[in-house]
Amino acid sequence: MKPFSYERAASPAEAAAAAARRPGARFIAGGTNLLDLMKLQIEVPSHLIDVNGLALDTIEPTPEGGLRVGALVSNTALAADPRVRRDYALLTRALLAGASGQLRNKATTAGNLLQRTRCPYFYDTAQPCNKRRPGSGCAAIGGFTRQLGVIGTSDACIATHPSDMAVALRALDAVVETVQADGATRTIPMADFHRLPGETPHIETALQPGELITAVVLPRPLGGRHIYRKVRDRASYAFALVSVGAVVQPDGTGRVALGGVAHKPWRVEEAETELPRGARAVTERLLAGARPTRDNAFKVTLVERTLGSVLAEARG
Amino acid sequence: MHRLSNPGLSRRDVLAAGAATLAGSAASRDALAQEGVNLDAAGTLEAPSQPFHDTVRLTVNGVIRELRLDTRTTLLDALREHLHLTGTKKGCDHGQCGACTVLVDGVRINACLTLALMHEGDDITTIEGLGTPENLHPMQAAFVRHDGYQCGYCTPGQICSAVAVLKEVDAGIPSHVTHDIAGAPALSDEELRERMSGNICRCGAYSNIIDAITEVAGTRA
Numbered sequence: 001m002k003p004f005s006y007e008r009a010a011s012p013a014e015a016a017a018a019a020a021r022r023p024g025a026r027f028i029a030g031g032t033n034l035l036d037l038m039k040l041q042i043e044v045p046s047h048l049i050d051v052n053g054l055a056l057d058t059i060e061p062t063p064e065g066g067l068r069v070g071a072l073v074s075n076t077a078l079a080a081d082p083r084v085r086r087d088y089a090l091l092t093r094a095l096l097a098g099a100s101g102q103l104r105n106k107a108t109t110a111g112n113l114l115q116r117t118r119c120p121y122f123y124d125t126a127q128p129c130n131k132r133r134p135g136s137g138c139a140a141i142g143g144f145t146r147q148l149g150v151i152g153t154s155d156a157c158i159a160t161h162p163s164d165m166a167v168a169l170r171a172l173d174a175v176v177e178t179v180q181a182d183g184a185t186r187t188i189p190m191a192d193f194h195r196l197p198g199e200t201p202h203i204e205t206a207l208q209p210g211e212l213i214t215a216v217v218l219p220r221p222l223g224g225r226h227i228y229r230k231v232r233d234r235a236s237y238a239f240a241l242v243s244v245g246a247v248v249q250p251d252g253t254g255r256v257a258l259g260g261v262a263h264k265p266w267r268v269e270e271a272e273t274e275l276p277r278g279a280r281a282v283t284e285r286l287l288a289g290a291r292p293t294r295d296n297a298f299k300v301t302l303v304e305r306t307l308g309s310v311l312a313e314a315r316g
Numbered sequence: 317m318h319r320l321s322n323p324g325l326s327r328r329d330v331l332a333a334g335a336a337t338l339a340g341s342a343a344s345r346d347a348l349a350q351e352g353v354n355l356d357a358a359g360t361l362e363a364p365s366q367p368f369h370d371t372v373r374l375t376v377n378g379v380i381r382e383l384r385l386d387t388r389t390t391l392l393d394a395l396r397e398h399l400h401l402t403g404t405k406k407g408c409d410h411g412q413c414g415a416c417t418v419l420v421d422g423v424r425i426n427a428c429l430t431l432a433l434m435h436e437g438d439d440i441t442t443i444e445g446l447g448t449p450e451n452l453h454p455m456q457a458a459f460v461r462h463d464g465y466q467c468g469y470c471t472p473g474q475i476c477s478a479v480a481v482l483k484e485v486d487a488g489i490p491s492h493v494t495h496d497i498a499g500a501p502a503l504s505d506e507e508l509r510e511r512m513s514g515n516i517c518r519c520g521a522y523s524n525i526i527d528a529i530t531e532v533a534g535t536r537a
Contacts, residue, residue, distance in 0.1 A: 003386075005364070028434070032429045035390070048387070050433070050434055076484075076489060080489040080490065089498075101513075102417055105425050236510050
């Protein structure tokens with residue numbers, strides 16, 4: 001790791017202001033992704049703002065009938081909350097499908113959203129990577145791409161977002177609450193939170209410099225069957241090749257979001273109108289315009305079959 | 317807050333900083349320069365080359381310890397290199413193997429992926445705090461009885477993890493393989509394998525480890 005100065009933030013607004021004042025500053029909460037990247041000198045912050053002391057670790061009901069999840073609620077605490085297990089089982093299932101028990105105990109809700117890609121070329125500092133070093137090129141394109149993106153990719157980047165939790169939050173239409181450097185607060189729908197790579201793959205979210213996530217709000221419960229199916233190379237503790245998060249209602253309508261295929265949790269609302277017609281019809285619209293590589297073309301088939309399995313389970 | 321000082325720069329640092337930094341305005345650049353922080357033409361912060369130090373006070377195995385540390389010191393390195401508690405092992409140092417698992421306020425985490433400074437006031441339990449050679453923790457005794465290891469390197473992490481797993485099950489925390497997440501999770505080999513998947517054993521003592529944990533779980537019930 002490179003040397004960095006360190007402070008403990010006193011309030012969310014002060015943390016945001018401090019981060020905006022200090023180019024090269026980073027917030028640290030769980031640290032499970034950031035410290036990994038700092039050890040490899042992929043992230044090189046000159047200053048860390050420890051936000052763990054901010055009282056953002058509770059889950060409270062909202063007046064609208066949903067839940068407000070504090071940014072610092074651990075992945076374990078969120079997955080185990082009785083209200084989440086009852087009303088947002090998709091979220092519990094997605095969280096439990098990710099990482100290990102130790103990591104879920106430390107990883108936070110906000111940090112999970114902000115975790116960075118697991119593209120091997122992003123991790124290999126000897127390789128060009130437009131995300132790690134803007135303008136240097138993309139070694140993944142034409143490289144080993146089995147794990148990488150099939151849709152929403154660009155000529156600059158074909159990385160995927162690794163989060164399982166974010167897939168569930170996208171399907172549930174969650175909203176991210178933030179505080180900005182000037183103390184103002186705003187909300188960002190999950191649909192707009194993560195960006196596609198385009199020509200600026202190093203800009204991954206809608207957050208502005210210094211902006212701090214304070215909570216994630218779940219809307220009123222949807223009812224229906226909640227299923228998260230993750231397909232990976234090991235039975236546990238591995239990132240998704242493909243994951244399907246679905247909420248399916250008794251009449252066959254519902255919602256579907258995908259992990260492991262794009263730079264953001266992938267959802268196309270129009271494709272959901274095809275749900276009563278089955279997995280093939282949904283997948284054709286959900287992955288229309290996909291540009292898989294020779295190595296990862298199997299993901300398109302895998303999405304359709306995994307979704308087929310999910311829909312069969314929802315009916316059964 | 318600490319003032320940045322002596323930001324010795326190299327082209328390599330600047331390049332390494334790359335996308336990880338926030339762009340600064342001309343005004344903030346001037347303000348930072350007054351503090352001794354320099355930005356290159358692209359607004360990239362040049363990483364400081366000298367270490368920063370800070371103090372942290374935490375309880376380790378029941379003893380209050382105050383340490384002055386390089387800010388970069390992980391909890392794992394603080395335990396091993398500063399407190400000389402070498403029972404906690406460094407395996408991958410990237411949160412992948414679980415050899416560094418310790419309990420923080422009773423909760424298991426990877427000590428390699430957290431900074432010591434982030435644990436002000438926390439209560440840390442390492443393998444040395446669970447039991448002693450004369451008075452083994454029941455989980456330590458069960459690992460010995462069931463031969464739940466070969467080389468032993470992963471064992472402190474396995475045991476700390478196993479102790480916490482049983483508490484997590486008691487607390488009703490579900491897992492990926494829990495069939496009904498609305499109810500209380502039951503203990504089974506499948507549940508234990510899933511819950512212990514963050515602890516790798518290269519010798520492959522897994523089945524004996526499961527036997528040891530199952531025995532402790534049974535004798536507690």
